[in-house]
Amino acid sequence: MKTLSLKRSIFFMLVLLIGLSSHAEELRRLTSLSGFWKFSIGDDIRWAGISYDDSKWDQVNVPGQWENQGYNDYNGYAWYRKKIHVGELPSNYTIYLMLGRIDDADEVYVNGKLLAKSGKFPPNFKTAYDKTRKYAIPAGYLKANQDAVIAIRVYDTFLDGGILDGKIGMYVDIDNDFLDLNLSHGWKFHTGDSKDWRAPDFKDEAWKPINVPSDWENEGYDDYNGYAWYRLKFNLPKNFNTNDLFLSLGKIDDIDEVYLNGRFIGSVYDLKRDGEFKRAGWEYNARRVYKIPEGLLKTDAANTIAIRVYDTQLRGGIYEGPIGLMKSDNCRRYKNKHYSNQSFWDYVYDSFFEN
């Protein structure tokens, strides 16, 4: 589906402009996955598996719509498969699988395990053709120095179909360089709101796991707006120095309240002090960095982070990194990189409306 009404085009231009004016994350490529992929029309969940024999399958070039590669007029289900060799995995980094734009809906499997999905398959079909696919790969999905199979299930209604365009590959957010301890793995998630959910001893075992950072729309909470909570239990490595530490939570859509071991340590509105949050409506674009009060982190037992999030509309959740602990020098460098570049328009806006 590709035809855009004028209204829609204007909307996307605006989104694009906003996207350009915000400081989008910088990605470093680990592996390119563009080029030939194994391809078959049809649908069979067994095609997700690592040991499925796809040697008789056709091949198509990725990115590129299948209409231009011999499947003109084809609409419906199709699968892409690619076997890769995973080299050394950079520790302390969140690895993203970037798959560009996929027309219309997709589900991505790594070694047979569902990684993420966008849009909706029939019978409640919903397109996501204009969304760039960026899926965080949680720990455990990929093992260093082993083969892995990425399988992508696609459904297309009509007109262009398949992996259309964009960066295809595995990437890391270079801002992970500033982390002293990456905390992007092992988060739990629940929609709704309760005071009890901030408590460190709250039993969240029944909560669903969620990838962080990732739009919760990617994680099966399509169209959800409103309150939701994230929780993470983690232990510090041995001899980790807890003096002068900061908790970085990247970007959150829209509003957050952060509790560490039951104690409130910050919200987006506290970022007003160092100029990172300026005006209502732009909460989603502020980089969360909260000072951790001395003595709050436990070195001998599990720590609990609980984050209350409120999303007003469109995408929601902790959607961009870096997620983890920063020592003061890394935190300073991170802030210098991002906080200092107030744009001209920010300046104009501030001088007109904030004085």
Next chain:
Amino acid sequence: MISPLTSHKMRLLIAIALFCLLAMPQQIQTSQENLSLIQSLKGGWTFSIGMNNDWISPKFNDSGWETIKVPSNWEDQGFNGYNGYAFYRKKISISSSLKGRMLYLNMGYIDDVDEVYMNGRKIGSRGGFPPKYITAYNAERIYYIPEEYINFDGMNVIAVKVYDSYEAGGIVGGEIGIYGGKASVSFDVNLQSLWKFKPGDDLRRKDADFDDSLWDDVLVPARWEDQGYRDYNGYGWYRKTFTYTGGNEEDKMVIIIGKIDDIDQVYINGTLVGSTGTFPTKSSRAVISGQEYNAFRGYYLPAGLLKKGQKYVIAVRVLDTGGEGGIYEGPVGIISQSKYIDYWRKNKTNR
């Protein structure tokens, strides 16, 4: 049209040209690019002026008829000055080696109106007979022949009923013959045949037990303009009852409905199995991009929907917003997923 243009026909020509221009996106690829000639039917046909519906029957004895050359206008074959009804008939043999292949009868250009029968069963019509006369002298007649109408390796009788208003008349031009689609689809259930059809809209028509016995019989695939619904735009429902004789039970099945002008919802025994375009509801308007008419429909059926030996009703809800309408292009049938994959791979570069 061989004779010089009279002002009447000129005006008509302009009107038709205008119509074609307006209906441009609706134009259908019926040219012979995708078809290959199997058997030419140029040459002698038996012929009689007049009109008698008994002449449609394959059993009718036409040994007393004249022989006339096709294509050519009957004015040049001894029927100078004749206007009105006439019949053409021809006996042909069709080899069973063509089973499973989509077969078409190309009757070329007919001046002005025609109805074509294969073994006594109508396979197509263009223009309109009096009293609602309308010419279709400049339309190439390519009609799909349902496999169930064909007497393979035996005698088949083609009967063509023609009406000419004035001047040149008859099967006047074109590459007359039997043609085959390049792709042979080995359907598990071939649905290219007569379906029940009714204009209008009623969601109860999706249900298996809905009574369609009084509905019209129409050919699928064919534009509904060619089947007595000239100038009809709006909703229409198709229904087809079949008994599933079973393919591979393990394999997922796909229902192919070719191309539909403009948007559709397909139900099997009341269950929605596929849709292209968005129908209006009480609270929302239809979403039609204008490209739906050209989309190839292959809908994957939920596993286990079809069980061997059971009866099923396919109901297709169609909304045509203008120009031509209906299930206008095949293939139409049910096929296993593995065969569907083969079909696409085999036809990859040809399409």
